[in-house]
Amino acid sequence: MVNQKMNLKNARVITNEEVVSVHKKSCECDCAYASENDVQEKRIENNGDCACVQIN
């Protein structure tokens, strides 16, 4: 295992930002998919693909 070769160029970190990007790419909506500043998240427009509402 220790000597198993790895392609370190492929090192990658996935965060919510990526998920938002993927979502925006496919959805094209103006949705605040993951609000950066608050736990309240809102959906401004729905385009079928985003149900990003989190109300507490």
Next chain:
Amino acid sequence: MVIALACKLIKQAMISKSDIPRLYENIYTDKVDDFLLVYNPVSKNGISVLNKEAAFLFRLIDGKRTVDNIFCIAQKKDPDVHFLDIHKALNEFLFSDIIFFNNKKGFILQKPKHLGVWLHITNQCNLRCTYCYVSKTSDHMSDEVAEKAIDKIIKDAKTHGFERITIKFSGGESLLKFSQILHLVYFSRRLARRSKIEIEHVVLTNGILITKKIAQILKREKLRLAVSLDGLGKYHNRTRIFGNGTPSFKYVEQGINNLVKYDVPFSVSITITSKNIENIPNLTKYLLKKDIPFAFNFLRSLSPTKERLEASNAKLIHFLKKSYKMLYQNPPRYNFINGLLDRVFFTKPHLCACGTGMSYLTVNYNGHLASCQMTLEKSIGTIYDRDLIKTMRNGCKTKDITVNKKDPCKFCQWKYLCCGGCPLLTYEQKGRYATNSPYCKVYKTLIPKVLRIEAKRLIKYGAEM
């Protein structure tokens, strides 16, 4: 792809070969499939998931090795790797807040910019839920009081630097006053526009009165809802009944179907009690199937005279684990991590469990102010006070009891997530504020499980790129 690349291009720090990357204290890691979950509880960036190549590099960080040392080890593993590849990976770690170089990001308590206002527009309700903390009467908030409250709140919030206000219409049952809600939405939007402050509205409802017509209006007016649903069929009906004892589930379900049909943004608020705890996994399945966002809340009963309906810690852990298993296997796309565990916020390190006294205000139907919706009867002032934000700050007993003053919380790695839980509940059950929540064991057991669900979500949807 373009957006993500742009973000990454902007985020480039100068890293030299002699720099030493370090890990944050209390950094939490766990293996999820072939990925490594990494979470820094003092960062607002949420969790990061590292693929196996990134995880290999991350594990080389020990606070002693320089960037060059790491590059040399990496070269042994992959002779084709360039220094720039290592630089890029470390940059990603840095901007995900999972490592630091010379300057550790401290816990920064930002002055709140977002004010939450609970506008209690009616005391009347069509239900008589057994755990409700509101004493039902036929009193309503008059338009005069409501307008005065909104006008004053917007002005005072602006003066104190708030940039955004969320008005939550509550009751009783807020939809009994639907025409007033619409009037106040228009009224407050107009004032907010004039004051250049962002405003949004949420209707808190039991869902019974959501007809097709109301759903269409809600959609048109871009209003959001939180609908209370505590279980399926009899489990909901055990606590949520009409005044004559008739069950309410089928009406709530119809209301929810109307919201879905007209594409109204809403979430389901689930209050977990001893009466519905065993049905929570099935309710989770039901909501997942319908793709309806939801949030779990634990009952916080402050009335010593009422029947105790809190679910035991053991049952909460047992049944929530079952729900989490479903979510882990099939996480929805939307970000729902902050709704999975009552009063636990994973993406906003904070010092107090809620915004009471700092960014949160309740207005009773008669214009009296309270620190929390659960203490509506304990007036801290009125909407006619000179400065409502000062009234809010001065009227709260618990705002200075931060988690760092609570024993044993101050030593806990999760302290900035739950902050010791609801202070009122803690006081009610333990007789003092400066200690841990009665739900502490639940939080400690389930926080790692919720992190794993979030990791799965990121893997499922973020790895598409």
